[in-house]
Amino acid sequence: MASRHLKIALLAGSLSVTGCTNLAPLYQQPEATIPAEIPSAPTGIAIDSPLAWDQVFLSEDLRSLIEIALEENRDLRVTAANIEIARAQYNIAQSSLLPNTSISGNLTEGGRFGGSGANTSAFRDSALFQLGVTGFELDFFSRVRNQNEAAFQSYLATVEGERAARIALIASVAELWVRLATDRELLALAEDTVDIQSDSLSLTQELLSAGVATELDTRRASASVENARAQAAQFEAQIRQDLNALRLVVGTELPSYIEGSAALTPSPVELLVPGNISSEVLLNRPDVMAAERNLVAANANIGLARAALFPSISLSGRVGYSSTDLENFFSNDVAGWTFGPSLDLPIFDYGARQNRIAVTEAQQEQAVARYQLAIQTAFRETADALAITETIDTRLNALERLSEDADVTLNLSQERFRVGVDDYLSVLDAQREDYSARQQLILARRDRALNAIALYRALGAAPSAENE
Template sequence: MNRHHLLALALATFGLSACATLAPDYQRPAAPVPAAWAEAATGERAAADIAWREYFADERLRRVIELALEHNRDLRVAALNIELARAQYRIQRADQFPALGVTASQNAQRVPGELNSSGQSMVSRQYGVSAGIAAWEIDFFGRVRSLRDAALEQYLASEAAHRSARIALVAETATAWLQLAADRERLELARRTLAARRTTVELTQASFEAGAASALELRQTQAEMERARADVADYSASVARAANALALLVGDSLPEALLPASFQLTLTEVATLPAGLPAEVLIRRPDILAAEHRLRAANANIGAARAAFFPRITLTASAGTASAELDGLFDSGSRAWNFLPQLSLPIFEGGRLAANLDVAEVRRDIAVAEYERAIQSAFREVADALAERASLGEAVDAAQRLVAAAQESHRLSAARRQAGVDSLLVLLDAQRTLYAAEQTLIATRLAEAANRVTLYKVLGGGWQ
């Protein structure tokens, strides 16, 4: 048997081994969620079809997201997990093919004289060069193929998990950037308020010394000034924390030119993101795809566990030359070959094979439950975001009207105070109302912006 015959035998055997596996036929579980969300939405383009660079219109925010995608350590770990899963799949796939190798050997043996018919000790040598296959499993029952399929699905799950991590990072970075913008605007508002109240204290102090203002009015203005000073300190710390959180997501410090000076809602020109049908939206989310790939991997492992009950056939074969002299290896008549098929059939394993099959089936059932839970969680995320969107628009409008009314009330109170109609306490109350209304407006606008980011993420957009 020469090397050509050996290769032909290996290819023929490989063709025979390319049979179907014993894994159960895969069927995607039905989505355990309603057919539609309570809050409907219409639009021309789905979130999954809108790239994040298109959705986020502010150039500074786009640059910050790019830096986060480039330097974030968690995302780097997710990318390395893909490389790990790819290598593991390649290892498992390689088991399908025979491993061909070349071996060169020398065997020297000394035989004592008393064990030799000639009565004299002898040294015998044997040289050999061969190429062959070592312990290649012929996969008649699909055990190796099932393990390969499971490794492939794990690799695809890691890729989907990486895309899901990208979506999450894009959303977290945008939300952190908006939070920093809102905190900076709150800080600026507190500083303006502090400056105005410091001026009020100075005027009230002068009036008190002139006998035109009471001690109560002076203390009230001082209290309001100190409250504003405390807010400045609190918001300064909030700005620092928000900047630190953004820097952690990006993985590096950011230049001031990329940071927002104030809060501006410049996310997208798309007026409304369509929610679509749950069955269409959820199946496109990478985290759902990752859960399904893990389910497919668990299903393939059942095939490997079933195949372990059947005989395992391995083949070892080699062809080459052998000679007692090194210079005679390639002489005529030195050809040698070895063919060793081996069959092993499990007879008694103490229940180990059955237990392995039970483990594989239970893990499949766990993967089904995790897949269904992932769908339910995703459905709830979208439903919550849609419910918030339905009310946040009205909340922002109400907050804007509240600020307008508080500004007019403050203007009238200031005029009445100057005319001597109202006391200083009435004016201070109007100032407090206006300050609180402006803070509420900032918080409401931030909530609306964060909701739009969240909705974009949960609808499956952002990873392109």
């Protein structure tokens, strides 16, 4: 009996053996081939971590729309499902680290009949109960652990991909909101221009009747009215397209407040820029982190491929009871056990295993390049946004002064035409300059808001403040 217990103990000890050698290369984070600091605006406050989106987007209606999009957007639902798939695949891989156990049992009764069909023997009972471990691999070369590591890193990369998708969705909703607001202001400008040009046309017709203006002046005034009407119609169509795009991104019907709430003033977006930003901040961007997760997974896959060159040893064993006497079923006399290892030893595969290693090593090199490219892309996007940030306020101030001057010039030109000092051509020139200045000011406000959104996206962003 002591010998039997010893054998069972040896079986349990064998099942607890863990891997001894990890054939995966030692992971080292690749060098980020970018400057230590990102060129940035000279003023601002330091940003210790990416700002939450509800701290960047100031409009209550815009924030409400973003929340709806985060609930309803179909692309985001796909990425969430991808996380569940990756999590399940990781759990499957992780289960390989543990023994696969099973329980089986049966109970039978039987007897023997004579030739006449009469029962000539009493029924005999038999029972069998077994607890077993099947196919537990001794992970001497960390094949299973590297497989598990690769699945885990792929899962984490999927999580980062979902975070990147959320940031992209938030930025897309904000960008479409800003474009909708821009087109509404441009439509209002065009409609205002129609009214101004119509008044000028009426004045020109009166002056023509009085012999002060010419037929050419009247035709020019009429052409200006129709040109303004055409531009207004163009912006009306663009607004409908903006709403269609916003509806698609949000994933459901737009709330009623959208019809009149989108505006550029006050600015719906505000992002304070630090005096200097360390490039280390970019390493927290979800696309960069996902690229690194994929790199670590590729590293583990090399170890997985290398382990295939070596023998694979698996253990199977069972312990249980069998008896024809149910009353003495659990006695030591009817206990039994089985144990047997299996060996898978590669011999000839015509270079298949070596080529699999070459494939995984090349894939690891690809992952390194993708990781470094992700960092370089993040650096450029951030630097580009900061370059605009440095000059956008100067541009806005200049355009505000230009718009004021153009408005004064237009009023003077109209008055000079009214008293007969200038012809209508000078009025047309003043109207074009005024319209252009006002339009440029609207577009500059749009660019300022879009650039703040681009900077929010480039810095990697963060969850909403409520979820931090």
